[in-house]
Amino acid sequence: MAVVVQVNFPMQGPWGAEMAEAFRGLAESINEEPGFIWKVWIEDQSADLSGGIYLFETRENAEAYVRMHTERLAGFGITDVTATFSDVNEQLSTLNHASLG
Numbered sequence: 336m337a338v339v340v341q342v343n344f345p346m347q348g349p350w351g352a353e354m355a356e357a358f359r360g361l362a363e364s365i366n367e368e369p370g371f372i373w374k375v376w377i378e379d380q381s382a383d384l385s386g387g388i389y390l391f392e393t394r395e396n397a398e399a400y401v402r403m404h405t406e407r408l409a410g411f412g413i414t415d416v417t418a419t420f421s422d423v424n425e426q427l428s429t430l431n432h433a434s435l436g
Contacts, residue, residue, distance in 0.1 A: 337423040337435055338397045339390055344408055344416045346385035350378055370396025
């Protein structure tokens, strides 16, 4: 069953186009993660928060990615990382135009 993960963490920028340029290599590497389907990058400059909403093929893939990503962020001094995991109801999601694969 597909799993959605939302990851949030504090960040001081960059934002917008600068973020896209700075993190292009990271974005490309995420495509290679086991079970990865897609990611929506999220940012809230007014709250100094960043993160993403991800879709993975399995909970195991999602949990492994979050463990690795949390360690990577800690290497940048970011330790206040939150993640929520939710199973996807594929029948209803497809009815509402979700792209699940």
